[in-house]
Amino acid sequence: MILAVCLNPALDLTYEVPALAPGTSHRVQRVHERPGGKACNTARVLGRLSVEVTLCGFAGGARGARFRSALAATSVKDRLTVIDGETRQSVAVVDGGGVTVLNEPGPSLVQRDWDALLADVDSELDGARVAVLSGSVPPGAPEDAWAQLVRHCRRRGVPSVLDTAGPQLLAALDEQPAVAAPNHHEAGGALGTTLEEPDEILAAAVELSARSRGAVVVSAGSDGLVAARGERRWRVRPPRVVEGNPTGAGDALTAALAWGLAEERELPDILADAVCLAASAVVLPTAGEVDLATYRELRHTCEVEELR
């Protein structure tokens, strides 16, 4: 089983409108609803790959109930910790021109919420081969929330895949996650800089990897990814440019990393999977979904370049 931990899940709503015009009123033509948040999206991708997956995290209030009922319609096992706060919502307004996203901040946690989550995660780690630790942190969570969770995983011998940002990312790297997978904005943010050139992105991966003593994979959108572990470095580009909606591509990439670790495959093989699964998420409009035909087609010709 792969354990996904989503500290700030969201009930994701998609509103279809003909054209979003600021300052006016709109009749929403269609509403779609699904369980979201980064680790939850990753869990749904893993479910799509027929991997057994369990979701830990916080759920509360009427929206938490809706989140759980939407989650029950997927193959992801629900081990969410119930809190008094109300699960947040995100609204994605889709018109012909693009996607406009409004993310609520999330409920405020209290200490007993956090203690209950750690206990729930601990009980699930017994059966876990890999843990996915991904996404933002709600108000009131400890400043080292992800660091604590990486440490819990390491002590139980469960390799973790970490995807978060800012000070939470830096603190968690010190606890040695097996793989950290920030995108280039997040990697640059953690290092206090902006990464633009391929060499800068690679240097950031090397620097973060020296800190975590594990693999660091930095994604750069349609340019693919670079990775560093110990003395080795790799670059993987998608075999072709894929058009679509990049929302959720990072969550599919994380899913591939966790999947490969759980199957104990070699890192270069896992990296090729990661690029192709991310591209197969771009094809579909909603986060947490992947087009397996695109994945298979790209995977056939995807090459991993080891940098010397």
Add this chain to the structure above:
Amino acid sequence: MILAVCLNPALDLTYEVPALAPGTSHRVQRVHERPGGKACNTARVLGRLSVEVTLCGFAGGARGARFRSALAATSVKDRLTVIDGETRQSVAVVDGGGVTVLNEPGPSLVQRDWDALLADVDSELDGARVAVLSGSVPPGAPEDAWAQLVRHCRRRGVPSVLDTAGPQLLAALDEQPAVAAPNHHEAGGALGTTLEEPDEILAAAVELSARSRGAVVVSAGSDGLVAARGERRWRVRPPRVVEGNPTGAGDALTAALAWGLAEERELPDILADAVCLAASAVVLPTAGEVDLATYRELRHTCEVEELR
């Protein structure tokens, strides 16, 4: 007691963002939540005026539960009919530049929902002095939903104040509401035309009043309103221009009409109240709220012009 019937209530969310930029992602800074929908807003204004008011309508699902819990924090009495469908939500995105509204369509009703609502309204009509029948109609409601409700009120001797649009408005006028209060867009839409000039708006009020055999009040935003009943016609303008957010002004206007009818005041007096209470809603950013200081200040100098 005034009975307000809201067939399509909405859980109204307000999202504060620094600037709404289509095609990008936003962190919502603050979220406000309140019970909305036109007749519900009118009921909240009546509650603010210390009028005893009861709300009928449909509520269902997790959002219906949130709606009811938000309503419980007001002085409006909850007599909502519980349905299996999920109460809709509306999102108002507020930035420095204005308000962008996204209205969900509402749950699909089935016949037993409608039958249950009619029974609930009938039982509340016993204690009602006036009924407010206002707003849109959810999918699956009868095409003559408001007409049926106007008829129920008339047969029980309860005068009704009707504010709706389109074919529902036309059908309901035939059932003789005491007052119909469409805005000039709705009045024009019902007559298959566009009303721009003051004389056109007055002629529309006269035509609709001939149809309903009652009073028809047509509001024209910051220009105030015109009204017709029998052979008499009136015009009322606000004593001064009020700056703010016009959302909810029509619901405050409807509240004034119902309040005046319940107190059996003369129509010209009621019309002056309607213009001033609508203006006092413009001052405040959210629908369903009125600034009573503004109302009192305007009411002091508001004059009603009878047109000969």
